[in-house]
Amino acid sequence: MKSEEVKKLMYRRFIEPTKLKRDVFAGVELELPIINLNKTAVDFKLVHELTVKFKNHFNFKVKARDENGVICAIEDPATGDIYTFDCSYNNLEISFGKEKNLYRVKERFEEYYKFIQDVLNKENHTLTGLGINPYRKYDKRLPIPNGRYRMMYHHLCLYKRYDDEISFHDMPEFGMFTSASQTHVDVNFDNLIQTLSAFSKLEPLKAVLFSNSVLNGENMELACSRDMLWENSMHGYNKKNIGMFDALPQSIEELLEYLLSTSIYCTEQRGKYINFKPTIVTEFFKEEKIKGEYFEGEKYREITFKPEKRDFNYFRPFKFVDLTFRGTIEFRSVCCQPINETMTAHAFHLGLINRVDEINQILERDAVLFNKPYSITELRKIFVKSYLPEFVEKSELKKLLIKILDLASESLKERGNKEEKLLKPLYNRAKSLENPAQRLIKHLNSGGKIEDLIYEYGKL
Numbered sequence: 001m002k003s004e005e006v007k008k009l010m011y012r013r014f015i016e017p018t019k020l021k022r023d024v025f026a027g028v029e030l031e032l033p034i035i036n037l038n039k040t041a042v043d044f045k046l047v048h049e050l051t052v053k054f055k056n057h058f059n060f061k062v063k064a065r066d067e068n069g070v071i072c073a074i075e076d077p078a079t080g081d082i083y084t085f086d087c088s089y090n091n092l093e094i095s096f097g098k099e100k101n102l103y104r105v106k107e108r109f110e111e112y113y114k115f116i117q118d119v120l121n122k123e124n125h126t127l128t129g130l131g132i133n134p135y136r137k138y139d140k141r142l143p144i145p146n147g148r149y150r151m152m153y154h155h156l157c158l159y160k161r162y163d164d165e166i167s168f169h170d171m172p173e174f175g176m177f178t179s180a181s182q183t184h185v186d187v188n189f190d191n192l193i194q195t196l197s198a199f200s201k202l203e204p205l206k207a208v209l210f211s212n213s214v215l216n217g218e219n220m221e222l223a224c225s226r227d228m229l230w231e232n233s234m235h236g237y238n239k240k241n242i243g244m245f246d247a248l249p250q251s252i253e254e255l256l257e258y259l260l261s262t263s264i265y266c267t268e269q270r271g272k273y274i275n276f277k278p279t280i281v282t283e284f285f286k287e288e289k290i291k292g293e294y295f296e297g298e299k300y301r302e303i304t305f306k307p308e309k310r311d312f313n314y315f316r317p318f319k320f321v322d323l324t325f326r327g328t329i330e331f332r333s334v335c336c337q338p339i340n341e342t343m344t345a346h347a348f349h350l351g352l353i354n355r356v357d358e359i360n361q362i363l364e365r366d367a368v369l370f371n372k373p374y375s376i377t378e379l380r381k382i383f384v385k386s387y388l389p390e391f392v393e394k395s396e397l398k399k400l401l402i403k404i405l406d407l408a409s410e411s412l413k414e415r416g417n418k419e420e421k422l423l424k425p426l427y428n429r430a431k432s433l434e435n436p437a438q439r440l441i442k443h444l445n446s447g448g449k450i451e452d453l454i455y456e457y458g459k460l
Contacts, residue, residue, distance in 0.1 A: 131335025
């Protein structure tokens with residue numbers, strides 16, 4: 001396939017959907033670590049029983065089963081809510097159907113959460129609001145037994161083949177113990193570039209507000225270790241696939257060229273999930289043959305296949321500010337939050353999505369961060385640490401954070417749903433310059449137990 005045809009495919013998949021005029025809806029995805037308080041592996045039998053009980057209680061319908069016939073995804077036809085798992089049965093995921101009012105999501109989440117906790121707590125298991133499972137060392141490192149997750153884990157495990165090219169960490173199972181809080185918001189073609197720019201510039205500030213993934217016992221310097229885990233894995237083999245834009249696109253054409261320089265690493269052909277060395281998408285479709293691997297008969301086998309047009313459906317970057325084929329931007333950089341503050345990130349993004357010009361104006365005039373000799377990529381890396389850099393004037397940083405939160409609050413008030421109340425915990429974090437991760441680190445450094453925060457961050 002010629003590069004120009006790939007470019008047209010890219011435009012149709014990612015740009016064309018943003019031209020559909022629509023109201024602004026939000027889609028909420030929550031990942032929550034499951035913890036066995038006995039300090040042994042999560043009991044998968046209990047997890048599967050929970051799924052069936054949840055399905056029956058809330059009248060969800062079976063959406064998918066794994067290769068062992070176990071239910072791994074269920075859906076409510078009325079709301080579009082999906083109960084499933086991310087990467088492994090250690091990590092519960094609840095995705096909510098699109099909503100205009102975040103309180104509707106909040107109400108359903110709380111109902112679901114109470115039911116799930118009631119089932120888990122009876123067997124000394126629990127959910128909690130931590131972006132890294134603090135009991136990960138006890139868990140079984142097994143992907144969900146289906147084509148997609150087995151392929152993905154196998155792909156991540158191949159990092160040793162390429163460690164002469166890139167410095168990788170040695171935790172390919174990180175998807176089984178990291179939990180995120182992701183927001184989808186409808187975006188319009190007319191201000192797509194300005195929106196990507198504004199929210200990309202907000203990433204360092206979001207690190208200050210939302211970091212909550214500490215590798216306790218391994219690396220206490222990072223408050224948001226999720227960034228490093230993605231970047232220094234096979235997902236980050238091509239750095240353009242993950243993290244920040246290394247240069248902010250200034251036009252639709254530049255955005256397209258950027259997307260065309262990212263890589264594809266998997267596909268499904270003839271019923272086989274195949275992974276292969278990440279290949280720049282335009283180069284992939286030029287190739288006559290690609291060498292890859294697939295799972296069959298209890299082992300991985302080599303395969304040589306011809307790229308097909310439909311392989312493009314399996315192309316996907318994982319940017320912090322990620323354009324999707326649904327005409328939405330997916331905000332991917334936020335860790336799972338303490339349970340009683342779950343909706344903060346979604347209110348933050350929804351409140352700011354219609355204030356793009358104001359965000360850009362505030363940050364262009366800012367002298368606290370953005371007139372320093374650092375790129376926004378470098379600033380994000382600085383602010384995911386557990387301490388603030390010396391060059392930051394703390395009082396001015398507080399003012400900048402509150403100015404952004406006020407902007408979000410004003411926008412949410414105009415919507416008339418009282419969603420601005422969901423931002424209250426963020427004001428407290430801005431005033432104290434302490435995110436959930438820093439609070440956890442301070443607690444552990446003062447001799448506190450991780451169990452205290454498993455319980456506290458898990459309270460509704």
